Structure formats: structure tokens, C-alpha cells
Amino acid sequence: MKRRVIYSLQEKYNSLESGRLSTNEFFDSLFYEKEKAAVDSKDVNDEASLESILKELDKLIGLNNVKSLVNEVLAYTDMQKKRKENGLQAQPMAMHMIFKGNPGTGKTTVARLLGKILKAKGILENGHLIEIERADLVGEYIGHTAQKVREQIRKGIGGIIFIDEAYSLARGGEKDFGKEAIDALVKGMEDHKDNLILILAGYQEEMDNFLRVNPGLKSRFPIHMDFEDYTIEELVEIADLMIECRQYLLSISAKAKLFQLLAQKRMRDGLHSGNARLVRNLIEKAIRRQAVRLKNRDECSIQELMMLTREDFE
Ligand SMILES: Nc1ncnc2c1ncn2[C@@H]1O[C@H](COP(=O)(O)OP(=O)(O)OP(=O)(O)O)[C@@H](O)[C@H]1O
Numbered sequence: 001m002k003r004r005v006i007y008s009l010q011e012k013y014n015s016l017e018s019g020r021l022s023t024n025e026f027f028d029s030l031f032y033e034k035e036k037a038a039v040d041s042k043d044v045n046d047e048a049s050l051e052s053i054l055k056e057l058d059k060l061i062g063l064n065n066v067k068s069l070v071n072e073v074l075a076y077t078d079m080q081k082k083r084k085e086n087g088l089q090a091q092p093m094a095m096h097m098i099f100k101g102n103p104g105t106g107k108t109t110v111a112r113l114l115g116k117i118l119k120a121k122g123i124l125e126n127g128h129l130i131e132i133e134r135a136d137l138v139g140e141y142i143g144h145t146a147q148k149v150r151e152q153i154r155k156g157i158g159g160i161i162f163i164d165e166a167y168s169l170a171r172g173g174e175k176d177f178g179k180e181a182i183d184a185l186v187k188g189m190e191d192h193k194d195n196l197i198l199i200l201a202g203y204q205e206e207m208d209n210f211l212r213v214n215p216g217l218k219s220r221f222p223i224h225m226d227f228e229d230y231t232i233e234e235l236v237e238i239a240d241l242m243i244e245c246r247q248y249l250l251s252i253s254a255k256a257k258l259f260q261l262l263a264q265k266r267m268r269d270g271l272h273s274g275n276a277r278l279v280r281n282l283i284e285k286a287i288r289r290q291a292v293r294l295k296n297r298d299e300c301s302i303q304e305l306m307m308l309t310r311e312d313f314e
Helices: 002-017 023-059 064-085 107-120 144-156 166-170 178-191 204-213 232-245 252-272 275-294 302-306
Strands: 097-101 129-132 160-164 197-202 223-227
Touching: 023 064, 023 107, 064 107, 064 223, 097 107, 097 204, 107 129, 107 160, 107 197, 107 223, 129 144, 144 160, 144 178, 160 166, 166 178, 166 197, 166 204, 197 204, 232 252, 232 275, 252 275
Parallel strands: 097 197, 097 223, 129 160, 160 197
Antiparallel strands: none
8 A cells, every 4th residue: 555655656756846846736736645545545435343242243143133134234324335435314213222122132242243343334423322210311310310421422432322121211210310310311312422322232122111101202313122031052052152261171071060950040040141251150160160170280281271170060
């Protein structure tokens, strides 16, 4: 890229010397080259990082509905760009979302990746995620709520505001400042609709109720995504992924033990047993126990340093 610019610079200088370019034209063309080089290299970087974020998304186990939604969004933005280039109307898409699902089903992880993807696509300026809850929005006296909401909106601009257990905003009924927080949020998301995405997240049933008692909200959140509970087999695949990321290995008997533990937990606590969050906790605990098991050894092979055994999960 640099060589091409320098070469054309030499050419331009020759044109200036021979009088084919005026001094003004010469300098204008220099600015054009500089800006074009910057835009080109930004495109290349964005493409590269988009590819690596999409790979990260693809690696997540299951979540097929999420993956196909991301595909739709990417296709839509590409088509809008092409339509614009051809002089057709291009509508920006409202992308406020509702995420419904139990804890540990990947809602926050997906929201974080979406932020990065939308940044790489040039839809959001920063793509950062701020995670907030009722206490960050609802104040204690008149005027306090509006001030708190404004502050959170300010922090979220250019990225995503993720409100966990969003239905708790409606918890206190008519007299509570929660209703004021909802109204102020709606105003904020309208004011900044081109550079801010709001995601309301929480348990399926509670979210459905929340949207039923606030009918005006539903239409403002055009994208609804259900995060299903993982099967035990999927949880074991998630475990494999987490272990690989941390550069550990799972012995065959450790894997069988992990399967057994996950199935027992699911039997005992049902679908609230923690999904992928439970897997992460079990693995982190096993890693600590492996450390205790090995700490008095004089020497450890690489394999021993990496292997989690059945006893680490007992
Ligand atoms: N499909 C998946 N593949 C791999 N890892 C996953 C998957 N889903 C979740 N995880 C991992 O499980 C952990 C918990 O996920 P996350 O925090 O996104 O869940 P959540 O639905 O937001 O839960 P909570 O509501 O409790 O915050 C994270 O470490 C995340 O990376």
C-alpha cells in the first residue's frame, strides 16, 4: 500500500514539474491519497477483526437462532450499503433487542460479541457493552431517576446497554420510580437510535409478563431472541471449549464424572441449575483442586500440568 502511494506521489511530482498539474491540484491530490490510504487500511482491519469475531461466535456451542440472526443483520447492512451506492433508499434498522433465557445461557456473551460485530460493521461507533440493573437506573427521590438514566445512556452511547432482569424496573407498581426509568430509557433510545442499542434481558416468563404490562415497549424492540437451556451433551461440549481455551485437558474418566455431575444437578435443580455458568464454576474448581494435588510435587510433566483427572471433580 505504502509503495503504491509513494509511486503515485512520484508520478504526481513529475506532473507538477512538467506543468501538467498546478500546485493546488498537486496538494489536493496528496490529501486525497492520504485519506484513501487511511480508509483502505481501516477497511482491511475491520474485515480482519470481523472475521475473527465471527469465528468466536461460531465457536459457541448451539445458539443457532443467534447465529442466524447475526447473519441476517450482516446481510442487511451489506445490502443497505449496496442500495445506497446505487442511489436507492437505505433504511437504518432499529436493533433494540429482548433476550429471554435462564442464567448461564450465553445472553451476556452474545451481547458482548454483537457489540464487537456491529462496531466492525460500522453500525456502532465503539461497540462496548455496559451491563446494568435496576439499582443503576431507579433513583430514590424526584429527579434522581432521570439523572441516573441519563448518566447510563451517556456511558452507553456508541455501544450496547444491557439491562439484566429488566422486569424488575416494573416491580414497584405505579408509585415506584421504575416506571419513570422505563420512560426515560425509551426517550434515550429514541434520541440516540443510530448509535445506541438497548438489550433487555431476563427469564422468559418474567420478560413476557413485563412486555404484556408495558405494551408500548414491545414494538420498540423488534428483535427477540430466545436462549434455550443447553442439553447435558452441549454442556460437556462447552466444557471442552472452556478447557481448550485455558490450555488444560480432560481425562476420559474426568469427562464421565463431569457428565454425571451435570446430569445430577439438572435432576436436582431443574433448568435453573446454571447452564454454562455451572460448567465454568465446576471447571474452575477442578483447576484449583488440580493445583492443590500437584503443588508438592518436585517435578511435573507438561501432561500432568495440563490434565484434569476424575479426582479433581470428585
Ligand atoms: N454457547 C456457549 N458456548 C460456549 N460458552 C458459553 C456458551 N454460552 C455461555 N457460555 C459461557 O458460559 C458463561 C456464562 O455465560 P453468560 O454470562 O453469557 O450467560 P448469561 O445468560 O448472561 O447468564 P446470567 O444471566 O447469569 O448473566 C460464560 O463464561 C460464557 O462464555
